[in-house]
Amino acid sequence: MTNRFHGMDNKDQCKKDLLNGTCSSLSNAGNQFLDNCSELLVLDARDCANESAVVTVRTIQDVVSKTKRLYIASQSRDGDLEDFFMHENQPWPPSLAVNGKLRLPTKKSELLQHLETEGQPEPPTYFDVKVFDGAAIVHALSSNHAFTFDDYGDKVFLPWTRQQLQNSNRIDIVWDTYRTDSLKQSTGEKRGKGVRRKVGGQTKIPGNFPDFLKDPVNKEELFNFLTTKVSTHDYSDCIRRVFCMLTSTQPMSICDHEEADSKMCIHIDDALKKGSRAILVRTVDTDVIVILVGIFCNLIACYPGTCIWVAFGMGKHFQYFNINTICHNLGEDKSRGLPVFHAFTGSDTTSQFFGKAKHSAWETWNSFPAVTEAFLFMAHHPFKSLGVNSSQFQLLEEFTCHLYDKTSTLRSVTKLRQDLFSRKARTMDNIPPTQDALLQHSNRSIYQASIWTTSLQPQQNAPSPEDFGWTKTGSTWTPVWTILPEASKACRELLKCGCKKLPFCSGNCKCCSAVHWNLFVI
Incomplete structure (x- = not known):
């Protein structure tokens, strides 16, 4: 018992020391809360916050204050609280x-932890077809040893395609299509915007290649450039086939898809129609796995014996997912419903x-x-x-x-x-x-x-x-x-009074008293 109480005393003492230290620091810096400065300050360093942070804090203060006063007004004046919370x-x-x-x-890939892979076999060493998200490959390949874009294409990208053909009959490289009115523009804004540089064979590769790839025009020009490199490269020593395209052209049907995520499914379907059954998809996007799980029941019904693997992630986070195993563990209904769940x-x-x-x-x-x-x-x-x-x-x-x-x-x-x-x-x-x-x-x-x-x-x-x-x-x-409308704009309609002298309220009305007591805010 003594030791336990002694432990409690130590905890109390630590709390007191922490409080005394905080008070001492505030005292040494002066009482910041008495400062009439209009700027937003960091308490200990007195650094001024930037304008965006100030606007955010002021907005939060205004919203919290307004919500509390509206809620109080609604209660004090017999308001319809259910209507209040509809806004x-x-x-x-x-x-x-x-x-x-x-x-x-913040982390879409967290979903993959719940896609059970229990009973998943080892991936095969050879695939009929490999389908690649081209943008993910470009991000993954190092540009350190390339001085120009020609160097990147000839010494980095083309050798990589030949390496992939060593254990596959066919490789498909699929690119995104970049549209000015894309819904994904908000995602692009989150990732930032890179410096624009015109892509050309003798153009020097920018030092910050990842930053260069943030610009959609840069990416579109680079992907066109690499597509041309592949289409004009001599693969005569290979009996295998390479498809590298910005849009799905022959032998695939012309498609109107914007993202490589869904375009890859057109390539998979084409390969299955031609007799392939062992498919590898290379991506770093959780959405691709979700899409494949959602459509797998349709594929297996049309092409029995289909086996789809996904090589996902980079570095220490790299792992294989077998779509067959995931769908078996989830069941058909949950597999088909997964894309809707993910979007919602x-x-x-x-x-x-x-x-x-x-x-x-x-x-x-x-x-x-x-x-x-x-x-x-x-x-x-x-x-x-x-x-x-x-x-x-x-x-x-x-x-x-x-x-x-x-x-x-x-x-x-x-x-x-x-x-x-x-x-x-x-x-x-x-x-x-x-x-x-x-x-x-x-x-x-x-x-x-x-x-x-x-x-x-x-x-x-x-x-x-x-x-x-x-x-x-x-x-x-x-x-x-x-x-x-917002609650503040709908408030006069939500908070009811018993006045009969419409459209004006009498002096004793709750509406007027609420205004008088500054409970009502517009």
Whole structure:
């Protein structure tokens, strides 16, 4: 007992020492909280924060203050709290957005931890066909020993193609297509923009090659350049075939796909039609594995004996995934629904719910398997948007409620928002989005998932994203977060009074008293 109490005394002493040290540091630096400086300062160093940080902090302060006062006003004036929580408290839902932009997933590859590979055999040493994500290969190959782009093509890229042919009958190198009005522009902005340099044979390779590859025009010119190199190279000593193209041309059907992720499926289908069965796909993108799992049941039905392997990742993170094994362990329904689940829980063009990574989402799917019905419907009915009263959206809404509170029996995000905010004191970014914001997110997810689930169709003929939670500003697509006004703008309609002298309220009305006490904010 003495030792235990002695330990407690030590902990208390450590806390006191820490508190005294903090007070001493603040005292030596002067009381920063009494400083009337309008700039945002780091307490100990007195460094001034940059303008973007100041704007973010001021916005957060304003939103938090406004939300609290609106909530108090709604309670004190017999407001309809359910209606209050049907509205976001700012132009974009903090659970889905960061400063008006998509809240992109921090680590998509976390999903792969849940794709069981138990019982997976060893990969073969020889493949009928290898299909490569060309951009991933360019990123992986070193440019250190190349002085010009000709050097890179002749001394780096072409030797690599010959090396791959040593244990394969055919290799396909597939490139992305870069469009000015692409939905993935938000992802490009996150990764930054590189310095523009015109690609030519005698042009010097930039010192910072990864930075050069951030510019989409640079990449498009480089991929065209490498395609020409391969198409004019003499492979006469090889009886094998090399396909390197920016778009799927003969012998593949002309396709309208934008991303290599889905284009690779056209190449796989072509190889299977020609009798190949052992396929290797090389990528570093989780989306590719998700797509292959989603379409595998269709492939195995058409081409019995198909075996698809994915060589994934780089360096110490490199590993093989056998798609056959994954689909066997998941079962057909979960395999077909995986692309929709992945899109709904966060991808390059859809938001991840704040604080809800792939691990949390996967556990929720396991605990609420009923949502699989909605995932399957969206997989089988591509580019079909949902309405708020559809049974599929109601399942997605209930799934979202389970994602935010596993113990809750509520099926409405509106009621759950009210419960988590008022009873459990959750912050606004830690409660689910409003029902309308969730509907817009669901339709954005449908659009992305539909592109993945129709990967075997050369002509996807995808409709405009405008019908799926997007709006176009110039050549850029931006999310439609919600069609309902903010809570502050809808507040006068939400907070009811008993005045009969419309449109003006009497002096004793709760509306007027609320304004007088500065509880109501517009």
